[in-house]
Amino acid sequence: METLFVFDKRNYLDCQSAFRGPRNREYYTGDYTIEPASVIDVRADRKAVGPCSIIRLRSRTRLFFRRSWTHIREDATDVAVLWFVKRGRLQVSHQCGQTVAKAGDFLVTKSMTPFSVECQPGEDSTHEVLHLIVPMHILRRFVPQDVKTGFCVPAQGRKFAIAERILTDIFEDAGEFREPVAQVLVDSALSVLSDAMKDEESSSPQRQTLSDKRLHDVLRFIEVHLSDPKLSIATVAKGCGISPRYLSLLLKAHGTPFSTLVWDKRLKTAGQWLTSSKPGEASISEIAYRVGFKSPAHFSRMFKREFKLSPRQYRTAGLPQSSREPQALVVDGGQSRH
CATH class of the missing domain: 1.10.10.60 (Homeodomain-like)
Known part of the structure; x- marks a missing residue:
């Protein structure tokens, strides 16, 4: 695990130049801002697994991110972010409207369409998400159907819980998992998520004969x-x-x-x-x-x-x-x- 960034009152104005990590290559480009507040405590930690990244973001103030067509033309990064909202909520504005993901929800955003996100702390004054960044060509192996930015469902089912547990275990691993094992586990989590998303999209799944x-x-x-x-x-x-x-x-x-x-x-x-x-x-x-x-x-x-x-x-x-x-x-x- 490595720390992507830590912002507080002393350096939060530098967030735009530092949110992509020490080598400026995580996430994708966009406009990133942190709301001035009496308490500013923002931290993101990352675990890289092959071409994917698992990131835990915690904040005690509101965060804002906007990705426009200008940003897309600049870097053309084609990834999806699969969000598990732990505390607080995410308000996402996209081409099809607006989506609000509350604690316990699962959300998808995609980097090749414009969107904006507001990360809002909950009643305990904390915002927390665990999210997986996946290149789209890898995600399509597991989720062939087109998933739109703003896809959001309650992640209360057993399949979502299993996928979240796998990703959390990989994220918290202290080095016991070798890289090939960690990649297999990420693939397993994506397979389970794919099945869970299909269940949500089909209101009347076909019964097994x-x-x-x-x-x-x-x-x-x-x-x-x-x-x-x-x-x-x-x-x-x-x-x-x-x-x-x-x-x-x-x-x-x-x-x-x-x-x-x-x-x-x-x-x-x-x-x-x-x-x-x-x-x-x-x-x-x-x-x-x-x-x-x-x-x-x-x-x-x-x-x-x-x-x-x-x-x-x-x-x-x-x-x-x-x-x-x-x-x-x-x-x-x-x-x-x-």
Whole structure:
């Protein structure tokens, strides 16, 4: 975590030149002002996770920010800010009107449309928000629908609470999360937020049909029992409480025969395992057995047919240089000479 800025009575007039942090690269350009008051106490702390930033802003006086078309033409920064209002409220003026977000609300603003924000302290004379700054090209991976500046909903549901908790935990982390783990957690929070926003936008969400539920049960059963070499239509049908014939019809409607579904899943899982583990952590034979193949030779044949590379070649291509095995000459019988 790093401090972006701290303003009080001594330096609040410098806020316009300092609100973007010590290297002047956080947020985006705009007109930033702090209301003169008997108490001025404004602080923003930031945790960077890849291209995203989680920022906690606290203030005991009103703050104002305006981004115009002139600012947009100056820096063309295309990001969204996802706000969780903790205390006080935000009053946002935008092209579609005005939005007021109170404590407990979730709000979205976007940098490529003009808007202005007034941050107002609440009854306890404090304003506090936690917000995530996300480049739009990343947000669109999770929220494909167009979200307008001023989108605001009560963040009382469980999904919003989970996303906020994930972001808070990342923000407060003292270094236990490695960068790749923190990025996965941010992606998870965005996925949950996307689902929560879809729920809010749909007043009558489509109910899951019985066949959808059955298919979900089947796919889950296959996932859990993927390492069982005896996995079959009969065992899956029995485990899901349906007939083999109904299972076949269900998968036919899904567009994938049972054998194709299982073998594709096994090979893709093996591929992920090969590229995420070092040779000393999991041998190719061990991976073959753990994804349900009866023999490493059968696994190697099917893997090469699917990926055009042997499991060993696939692993070597996917690992960082420092983690690769010494180069080996492969000879007949699959043995190697160094």
